[in-house]
Amino acid sequence: MKIDVAFNVNGEEYQLSVEPHRTLLEVLRNELDLTGTKEGCSEGECGACTVLVDGIPVNSCLFLAATANGKQITTIEGLVKNGELHPLQQAFIDQGAVQCGYCTPGMLLTAKALLDIDPAPSDVEIKRAIAGNVCRCTGYVKIIEAIKVAGQQIANGGKA
Amino acid sequence: MLLPKFELLQPRSLEEATTMLAESNGETRVIAGGTDILVQMKWRKLRPSRLVDIKALEELRGLRWGQDHLRIGALITHREIETNQRIWDRFSALAEACRLVGSFQIRSMGTIGGNLCNAAPSAESAPPLLVFDAQAVIVTADGKISLPLEDFFVGPGKTLLQPRQLLQGITLPYPPARTGSAYLRHSPRNAMDIATVGVAARVTLDEGGATCRDVRIALGAVAPTPKVARSAEEALRGKPLQQEFIRAAARLAAQEAEPITDIRASAGYRREIVEILTERALILAGQRADIAP
Amino acid sequence: MSELSVVGKSVPMIDAREKVTGEAKYVSDVKLPGMLYGRILRSPLPHARICSIDTSRAARLPGVKALLTAHDTPKVKFGEVIADEFPLAVDKVRYIGDHVAAVAAVSEDVAEEALELIEVEYDELPVVDDPLKAMDSDAPLVHDVERNIANQMSFSRGDITQGFREADEIIEEYFETSLVHQCYLEPMGSVADYSGGRLNWYLPVHIPSVMRLTYAKTLGVSADAIRVLSPFVGGGFGSKMEYAPHLICALLSKKAGRPVRIVNSRVEEFLATMPRLPMYITLKLGVKRDGKITAKKTKIIADNGAYTHYAPPILSTAAMRADNQFMLENIETEAYLVYTNKMPTSCFRGFGNPQMTFALAQGIDIVAERLGLDPVDVLLRNVVRKGDVTAHGWYMGSCGIDECIQRSTEEAGWKEKRSPRGESVTLPRIDSTGTNEDKRRGIGIATCVHVSGNRSFIKMFEGSSAFIRVGDDGKPLLFTGEVELGQGSRTIFAQIVAEELGLSVDDIRVAMLDTDVSPFGLGAFASRTTTLGGKAVVAAARDLRAKLSVVASDMLEANPHDLQFAGGAVFVKGSPERAVPFVAVATRAVHQKSGSPVIGEGSFTPDNVVIADPQTKFGNISVAYSFGAHVVEVEVDTRTGKVDLINYVAAHDTGKTINPMAAEGQIEGGVAQGLGYALTEEIVIQNGRVLNPTFLDYRLMTPLDLPPIRSIFVESDDPVGPYGAKSLGEPTLIPVAAAIANAIYNAVGVRVKSLPITAEKVRDALRNKGN
Structure with a gap:
């Protein structure tokens, strides 16, 4: 039996009727065509599907869409505001933190969740925060650097 | 990997939840953070016909600092424990263990109650809770019972919980000085x-x-x-x-x-x-x- | 060389914006009208005869639009080197995950349900999953091939007997490397769309142009009936090559008359793709007292898995490539490739070179200790220099290996840290990872050589081509046959075009590969893209510049040869005020030809490479060779055996670093992969069954495990490569595992010769030593 849910994705309200076994990842990608959120492992180990639910980073592959009623969801498509990149997005570009790009959306949302709590995290805090986002290309060095740079920019009054 | 199909129940109160559990025919499982059970279902290791989502149950939420003990609601996430300075001060081993669980995401989703009810021999939160003499508070059809956490675990993936019961939370007596x-x-x-x-x-x-x-x-x-x-x-x-x-x-x-x-x-x-x-x-x-x- | 303005600069990736916004479309994001979802029924058994397949129940399931078994597929085996695999298994399955049947349905749910309704009856056969046992005369046969030997080779140089006779010390050691997965984050897949009698195929792969030909042959169609398009690719590291599910996807689409998408799950990735060849290596080295190597004898047995992909050339790479960093004279090598009831093994960053380097670089460390020498001195005593020709016929047009060794050891503090072995950390402090009294630090080094393209790999030709189209918008659009997989090739090429045309990188667009339009390119393998593709792009840009110069010379009333392209303008050399904007020149050129775009064409065909002799393997196979030296410092817990990574320095001879930021990214990523290979990663198989097909138990290094990684570029200015550039992508992984093993030995005096070097293995070795 389908379940009616209403939630907000990137500022837009959606009312959907979803089957209980549909994950938020499946609904975002297949029904809302928000394909920026990626599937990498489907069991919460790689972080490619990370989105923010009420500001909290979750593996959308392990989040039942039917339980998202009333939630505020942010996906990668919601990071650009008024045509401007989020400081994290700009820093990822500038610091060379993007290679194949498949981990990038999930990585950015995890990083956003971290910087929303603390724009000046230590290296260890950054590493601990992104440990659940597998990047097979970069060795993480430039990702960590980019998160630091973005945090500084946010702390100095850039947009968050 | 796709989830198998199931029916989802979303009780609003503890009473409703226990009734749903009591009425269950076919296999019913409880879902909270979902980080364990959904993985097991994707692997078809579990194929419950019904899931009871307990996330809305107020009675299972919150940290309460009592006179002589701390009560941790079953729905408290690892992340909530990991980021709580008072827990670091008084129950460092627990905070330390919770910080080691999974990822930022998993810690934000996964609950203490889920970690314990999943009853993996490797459950990170269990050893620290055991050394703090934790009691498990269980809601049954006839009210609440409290028992030592040590007795709660029965075997790999097995707890004392009966099909109609729910883990409401954990109580931890404050450790003595020094x-x-x-x-x-x-x-x-x-x-x-x-x-x-x-x-x-x-x-x-x-x-x-x-x-x-x-x-x-x-x-x-x-x-x-x-x-x-x-x-x-x-x-x-x-x-x-x-x-x-x-x-x-x-x-x-x-x-x-x-x-x-x-x-x-x-x-x-x-x-x-x-x-x-x-x-x-x-x-x-x-x-x-x-x-x- | 004149001053460069774009090449050599750290330019952000030109496609990074699409990737950070989530706009970049990967194959799993391709959704065509009417598209179906394909799933593959895989063998649950490692070795069995297929008695019958009954798809009737699945066929009746509403929503199922096509079903395939081997009956429906062409009986043409595919495989670039040894054709031994059908798109769907015929008569027999040979590993758990082997392709048995397939379905296309209106949703993933229905496809999944349909698989459960297909009934297959199997007769189990005896299983062999150990390549050493597979060579026994009474071992079960995976194919009808004697002793399961798919391929073997042996060759020698000089006089091995004399070489060992001259030696003052001889060592013989046995090494084992592991089965590791590339673990690109984007699983393999494709979208096939048979329409209008033609197959439009989204294939995120390394070698699309070549695979189009191979697949046309298997499908029994002419190549022009297939159009291959490259979407964004979520990492490859060697893996995304010929793959049966691509063909299955195409066949399903043909049968259903609708587009079909098949994308692997992560579990399927671990069960049924093509991870790295495990190798079992016996290495014997003879050395003179001064460290000069007099003889090297090697025997390699490699695990091919159930079908042959690129394992034969990978084995020959293992058999000889690492030799070429040294001036060896007497070499004897025999190597065997053996079938087992496991997934096929194939290409992964380094292509056989990391396996042998794991053995050889430890061999150097072992002989150095025997001789009482610093391994750095032994390396420097033996390494090749510019102008040398190695025992295998490789000509070193440029060579910075000695400088890599010197600079990496200096940067890492080799002299201060190398001795005495097992110096303990003095602070008596306890932290969450142990008491410091239990810990010992050590430092180790390993070096490597690699190719920049390999003439012997795909034998059609070596080299590359490109063209640049400029329309009336005045913006160059580059088409190349080479492929972007995330390594940054489009950015490197854009830099080259910008450099040659005096534009900024932002002015350049680089087309995604489309075989209807793009040049035929061999693709991304053998670390060839920057060197060979880059040369072609230089040529195309210069051709375009020459054509535009003619037009600009009219506009500026100057001799075309006196013109300079810089700052977005064309001007007369020495008179920058006599300038016209690049866009104006391009527009004029297009209008002069009634709208026809100006096309700059270029190709590069190297004249100094040969296909190595198939028997002797002798010959100069690559236009340029690149080198690296890695120095790593580790801390070993002497009680648990756990290895912590303290510091990492990687020096690479890139010839010329076209984009330092991108190049650092290659090093950091390659080193991280290598560290996983060294310490934590392994697909564990028991009785043909993968025990750890998840990221939980297939352990990739996390940021909390990795050390600081410092990159050093040695620019040896290769005479052939574009602006002197050579390869970098693969070398970054090659020496890592050996450097770690050597550092652990330096720390605690035990040597683990099998990968991965787990804490338990270190602990066992310490106990055997008497700790």
């Missing part, structure tokens, strides 16, 4: 791993700081359930917290372990690690006790 605790884990990686061996230790020193007035040691991933190393505790209780006694206790802990060989490590290696980590956890807990108020 108590320190530590949780150490051995795993190939420093994150995103589960314990090959986990050891929690709690040490309460006497007034002079030389003698171990009380000590608790619990082991993870080396027995069918998280396990209290009783003979090791007894060997150290009342003794000075010195290397020879610590080592003797650690050896006993290793003997008490009942490890298996699996893909993560051999039984023999696990037993050795129990000894090493017990020794180190005791030293660390002792140091923390020494500076504790």
Whole structure:
């Protein structure tokens, strides 16, 4: 039996009727065509599907869409505001933190969740925060650097 | 990987939840954070026909600092514990263990109640809770019962919970003054791993700081359930917290372990690690006790 | 060389914006009208005869639009080197995950349900999953091939007997490397759309142009009936090559008359793709007292898995490539490739070179200790220099290996840290990872050589081509046959075009590969893209510049040869005020030809490479060779055996670093992969069954495990490569595992010769030593 849910994705309200076994990842990608959120492992180990639910980073592959009623969801498509990149997005570009790009959306949302709590995290805090986002290309060095740079920019009054 | 189909129930109250559980025909399972059960369902290791989502139940939420104990609601996430300074101050081993669980995302989704009810022998939160003499509070059709967490675990993936029951939360008595605790884990990686061996230790020193007035040691991933190393505790209780006694206790802990060989490590290696980590956890807990108020 | 303005600069990736916004479309994001979802029924058994397949129940399931078994597929085996695999298994399955049947349905749910309704009856056969046992005369046969030997080779140089006779010390050691997965984050997949009698195929792969030909042959169609398009690719590291599910996807689409998408799950990735060849290596080295190597004898047995992909050339790479960093004279090598009931093994960053380097670089460390020498001195005593020709016929047009060794050891503090072995950290402090009294630090080094393209790999030709189209918008659009997989090739090429045309990188667009339009390119393998593709792009840009110069010379009333392209303008050399904007020149050129775009064409065909002799393997196979030296410092817990990584320095001879930021990214990523290979990663198989098909138990290093990684570039200015540039992508992984093993030995005096070097293995070795 389908379940009616209403939630907000990137500022837009959606009312959907979803089957209980549909994950938020499946609904975002297949029904809302928000394909920026990626599937990498489907069991919460790689972080490619990370989105923010009420500001909290979750593996959308392990989040039942039917339980998202009333939630505020942010996906990668919601990071650009008024045509401007989020400081994290700009820093990822500038610091060379993007290679194949498949981990990038999930990585950015995890990083956003971290910087929303603390724009000046230590290296260890950054590493601990992104440990659940597998990047097979970069060795993480430039990702960590980019998160630091973005945090500084946010702390100095850039947009968050 | 796709989930199998199931019916989802979303009770609004504890009463409604227990009724739903009581009325269940076919296999019904409880879902909270979902980080364990949904993975098992994707692998078709579990195929419940109904899931009862308990996330809306107020009675299972929150941390309550009582007169003599802390109550942790079953829905409290690992992340909430990891980021709580008062828990770091009083129950360091628990905070330490919760910080080692999964990822930022998993810690934000996964609940303490889920971690315990999933009853993995390697559950990170279990050894620290055991050394703090945690009680499990269980909601039954006839009211609440409270029992030592140690008795809650029955076997790998098995708890005392009956189909109609729910874990409401955990209570932890405040440890006495001059108590320190530590949780150490051995795993190939420093994150995103589960314990090959986990050891929690709690040490309460006497007034002079030389003698171990009380000590608790619990082991993870080396027995069918998280396990209290009783003979090791007894060997150290009342003794000075010195290397020879610590080592003797650690050896006993290793003997008490009942490890298996699996893909993560051999039984023999696990037993050795129990000894090493017990020794180190005791030293660390002792140091923390020494500076504790 | 004149001053460069774009090449050599750290330019952000030109496609990074699409990737950070989530706009970049990967194959799993391709959704065509009417598209179906394909799933593959895989063998649950490692070795069995297929008695019958009954799809009738699945066929009746509403929503199922096509079903395939081997009956429906062409009986043409595919495989670039040894054709031994059908798109769907015929008569027999040979590993758990082997392709048995397939379905296309209106949703993933229905496809999944349909698989459960297909009934297959199997007769189990005896299983062999150990390549050493597979060579026994009474071992079960995976194919009808004697002793399961798929391929073997042996060759020698000089006089091995004399070489060992001259030696003052001889060592013989045995090494084992592991089965590791590339673990690109984007699983393999494709979207096939048979329409209008033609197959439009989204294939995120390394070698699309070549695979189009191979697949046309298997499908029994002419190549022009297939159009391959490259979407964004979520990492490859060697893996995304010929793959049966691509063909299955195409066949399903043909049968259903609708587009079909098949994308692997992560579990399927671990069960049924093509991870790295495990190798079992016996290495014997003879050395003179001064460290000069006099003889090297090697025997390699490699695990091919159930079918042959690129394992034969990978084995020959293992058999000889690492030799070429040294001036060896006497070499004897025999190597065997053996079938087992496991997934096929194939390409992964380094292509056989990391396996042999794991053995050889430890061999150097072992002989150095025997001789009482610093391994750095032994390396420097033996390494090749510019102008040398190695025992295998490789000509070193440029060579910076000695400088890599010197600079990496200096940067890492080799002299201060190398001795005495097992120096303990003095602070008596306890932290969550152990008491410091239990810990010992050590430092180790390993070096490597690699190719920049390999003439012997795909034998059609070597080299590359490109063209640049400029329309009336005046913006160059580059088409190349080479492929972007995330390594940054489009950015490197854009830099080259910008450099040659005096534009900024932002002015350049680089087309995604489309075989209807793009040049035929060999693709991304053998670290060839920057060197060979880059040369072609230089040529195309210069051709375009020459054509535009003619037009600009009219506009500026100057001799075309006196013109300079810089700052977005064309001007007369020495008179920058006599300038016209680049866009104006391009527009004029297009209008002069009634709208026809100006096309700059370029190709590069190297004249100094040969296909190595198939028997002797002798010959100069690559236009340029690149080198690296890695120095790593580790801390070993002497009680648990756990290895912590303290510091990492990687020096690479890139010839010329076209984009330092991108190049650092290659090093950091390659080193991280290598560290996983060294310490934590392994697909564990028991009785043909993968025990750890998840990221939980297949352990990739996390940021909390990795050390600081410092990159050093040695620029040896290769005479052939574009601006002097050579390869970098693969070398970054090659020496890592050996450097770690050597550092652990330096720390605690035990040597683990099998990968991965787990804490338990280190602990066992310490115990055997008597700790």
